[in-house]
Amino acid sequence: xxxxxxxxxxxxxxxxxxxxxxxxxFGREYSQFYDLSKLGAVIMKAATGSKRFGNETPRVxxxxxxxxxxxxxxxxxxxxxxxKEVPFLKQYHIPIIANVAGxxxxxxxxxxxxxxxxxxxxAIELNISCPNVKEGGVQFGLDPAMxxxxxxxxxxxxxxxxYVKMSPNVSNITEMAVAIEAAGADGLSMINTLTxxxxxxxxxxxxxxxxxxxxxxxxxKPVAIRMIYEVKKHxxxxxxxxxxxxxxxxxxxxxxxxxxxxxxxxxxxxxxFVCSEIIDELPNILNKYQFTSVQEATGGxxx
Amino acid sequence: xxxxxxxxxxSVKEIATDSYEMSLENEYISTHAVPGQFLHLSIPGHTxxxxxxxxxxxxxxxxxxxxxxxxxxxxxxxxxxxxGEQLDxxxxxxxxxxxxxxxxxxxxxxxxxxxxIPPIYFLATALKExxxxxxxxxxxxxxxxxxxxxxxxxLGETYIVTNDGSYGHRGLVTDLIPNVSSFDRYYAxxxxxxxxxxxxxxxxxKGYISFEERMGCGVxxxxxxxxxxxxxxxxxxxxxxxxxxAADEVII
Numbered sequence: 231x232x233x234x235x236x237x238x239x240x241x242x243x244x245x246x247x248x249x250x251x252x253x254x255x256f257g258r259e260y261s262q263f264y265d266l267s268k269l270g271a272v273i274m275k276a277a278t279g280s281k282r283f284g285n286e287t288p289r290v291x292x293x294x295x296x297x298x299x300x301x302x303x304x305x306x307x308x309x310x311x312x313x314k315e316v317p318f319l320k321q322y323h324i325p326i327i328a329n330v331a332g333x334x335x336x337x338x339x340x341x342x343x344x345x346x347x348x349x350x351x352x353a354i355e356l357n358i359s360c361p362n363v364k365e366g367g368v369q370f371g372l373d374p375a376m377x378x379x380x381x382x383x384x385x386x387x388x389x390x391x392x393y394v395k396m397s398p399n400v401s402n403i404t405e406m407a408v409a410i411e412a413a414g415a416d417g418l419s420m421i422n423t424l425t426x427x428x429x430x431x432x433x434x435x436x437x438x439x440x441x442x443x444x445x446x447x448x449x450x451k452p453v454a455i456r457m458i459y460e461v462k463k464h465x466x467x468x469x470x471x472x473x474x475x476x477x478x479x480x481x482x483x484x485x486x487x488x489x490x491x492x493x494x495x496x497x498x499x500x501x502x503f504v505c506s507e508i509i510d511e512l513p514n515i516l517n518k519y520q521f522t523s524v525q526e527a528t529g530g531x532x533x
Numbered sequence: 534x535x536x537x538x539x540x541x542x543x544s545v546k547e548i549a550t551d552s553y554e555m556s557l558e559n560e561y562i563s564t565h566a567v568p569g570q571f572l573h574l575s576i577p578g579h580t581x582x583x584x585x586x587x588x589x590x591x592x593x594x595x596x597x598x599x600x601x602x603x604x605x606x607x608x609x610x611x612x613x614x615x616x617g618e619q620l621d622x623x624x625x626x627x628x629x630x631x632x633x634x635x636x637x638x639x640x641x642x643x644x645x646x647x648x649x650i651p652p653i654y655f656l657a658t659a660l661k662e663x664x665x666x667x668x669x670x671x672x673x674x675x676x677x678x679x680x681x682x683x684x685x686x687x688l689g690e691t692y693i694v695t696n697d698g699s700y701g702h703r704g705l706v707t708d709l710i711p712n713v714s715s716f717d718r719y720y721a722x723x724x725x726x727x728x729x730x731x732x733x734x735x736x737x738x739k740g741y742i743s744f745e746e747r748m749g750c751g752v753x754x755x756x757x758x759x760x761x762x763x764x765x766x767x768x769x770x771x772x773x774x775x776x777x778x779a780a781d782e783v784i785i
Contacts, residue, residue: 255754259773262535262752275756283759283767288747290757292581292607299749304756304768437747447580499581499750502537502623 232513233523236270236491238468239416240353240391241325243270243491246481246524247509250472250495251275251329251355251395252301256315257322260498264506271325273493274315276357277345279337281307286439291428296447296474297496298426300440303331303360308344316350325352329395331360335370335380339387346389353390355470356381356415359397359422360444371397371422374409381413391416393470398453399425407461418461419470419493421454447496448474455487462488462529476504478511482519485527535752536561540572540620543596545612550677551603552648553612554588560595562587562624568656569629569743569777572599573751575621576607582623583607584748584772586722588651589658600651600680626751627776630656630720630741637664642716644706644731646672646723652743653722654681657688668692668716670709672727676700690714707734725785732780740780746771760785 234245248271249260256274257266266272284304291298305311311328319326328351332338338356345351358371358380370380377394385392394410396403398421407418423444430437454473462469471489475481476497484492497504512524521527540557548554562572566587573582589598603609614620630652635641641660645653650671657667667689673679676699685691692709693701702709706723707730721731722743732742749755753773760769761784769775769783 253750253755255756259750259752259754263537281767283761284756287758289759290581290747290749290755292579295580297580297749299755299757301756304759306766496580499755500575502750502752 245270246491250493253495267322273327276329276331277308291437296449298443300443331357378413385414393417395419417468459487478515486531549680566625567629570625572622572624586652602648640666640716642719644721646727649723672706
């Protein structure tokens with residue numbers, strides 16, 4: 231019997247698999263394909279202080295082994311999310327993680343204050359790494375001092391543990407991770423997308439209306455693995471790993487690099503059943519590589 | 534309900550320059566799809582599925598036909614499929630063209646542009662069965678891109694326009710609107726500039742428009758394909774709420 235369970239601050243996970251923020255909406259669409267109660271947890275699409283429309287279209291473009299997106303944090307605003315979406319997800323009895331975004335520290339605080347009114351949020355994923363909004367967002371994720379500041383302020387307010395979602399678009403990921411841990415974060419979530427661009431030859435212009443977008447999918451997996459591996463050596467807080475996971479083998483690779491649990495994003499678009507299928511397959515893969523539990527595999531590449 | 538289905542390729546035919554007709558066998562989709570809906574096809578080696586509208590369904594033979602244009606590597610690979618090979622498709626997706634309230638002998642104008650024409654054909658066959666009078670304005674880049682002219686002629690009066698005048702009338706689909714007989718409503722599908730012009734020209738008429746956009750998930754989760762609206766919510770998702778909308782429902 232393979233033990234898939236993982237215990238992290240605020241998160242009692244029966245398995246380490248959760249859909250990544252922004253790739254799963256608020257779960258409704260994927261609930262038509264399988265029973266969401268099977269998931270380890272769910273990370274909701276980002277919440278901002280008020281509703282946002284996001285960027286003009288086109289918002290996505292395919293790349294070699296991946297895709298670019300520039301949705302621009304479209305969401306109905308935190309109040310609507312607490313009122314309409316959280317109750318929907320609650321029926322599945324899995325931990326609900328709220329992804330929190332903002333243009334200013336005050337907006338992050340406003341979102342967290344509203345989330346505090348809900349009893350059903352298990353943890354916050356503090357999004358300081360969205361590359362697709364004109365102000366705020368990633369600027370907090372590129373500078374260790376700013377990342378510390380927003381982490382501290384949010385930690386002070388939040389009723390639940392805070393996982394900081396990190397940007398890979400930095401020259402020193404370890405320095406960022408260490409600063410965020412020192413600021414009191416309960417965990418790290420890494421990595422968000424890498425900033426990229428694709429030019430449309432017929433029009434000779436960038437395909438995305440936002441011009442740049444976030445690169446995701448299997449193309450970024452080696453970057454994620456490398457960053458998690460480096461960061462794991464320097465922090466003790468848990469890591470939720472993500473970046474191009476498509477299979478249970480990929481999950482094991484993230485665990486070995488140092489992730490305690492993982493999130494799956496882009497692969498949901500290719501296969502709406504991917505999270506469910508990986509949960510079924512993970513015990514076989516752990517067994518194949520002589521592990522009896524997920525926890526045993528975490529950090530295995532460092533030994 | 535959207536299902537993830539395996540579709541068996543029966544045939545792939547080039548019906549005009551860069552334009553292919555693919556017949557796919559699948560019982561669930563052929564019995565459930567309605568005009569305006571689409572398939573989200575997975576092409577091995579590609580991260581994103583390709584949204585392709587349905588051009589016809591034959592419930593007896595369990596065959597779904599899709600028409601597509603080879604624009605990039607994904608659609609090029611799709612055109613290379615051989616009969617007997619299988620495709621993974623999500624479908625049928627979206628809300629189709631509303632036709633329930635039409636009565637026999639009502640008159641309808643259908644406007645299609647380029648690769649927006651296939652769903653118009655599926656719609657036309659359904660309307661014909663209900664005894665609706667049909668007129669068509671179909672726009673193509675040039676003569677070599679014209680397809681399904683004979684098929685449309687069998688269903689109603691058909692006007693063909695090409696941008697360069699190499700076939701039919703020269704100009705835009707909207708140039709032909711004054712030439713058609715009176716009609717009760719219109720349906721349109723095609724490139725966005727065409728749809729904008731049609732909506733403006735026919736502002737006084739009831740109409741339904743089907744939109745295309747680069748899509749991510751195809752099921753409403755990723756918010757890649759949105760249109761702005763004037764309602765309190767501010768947006769509609771093309772894949773999930775559309776792809777067909779009443780012309781006055783969305784801002785284009």
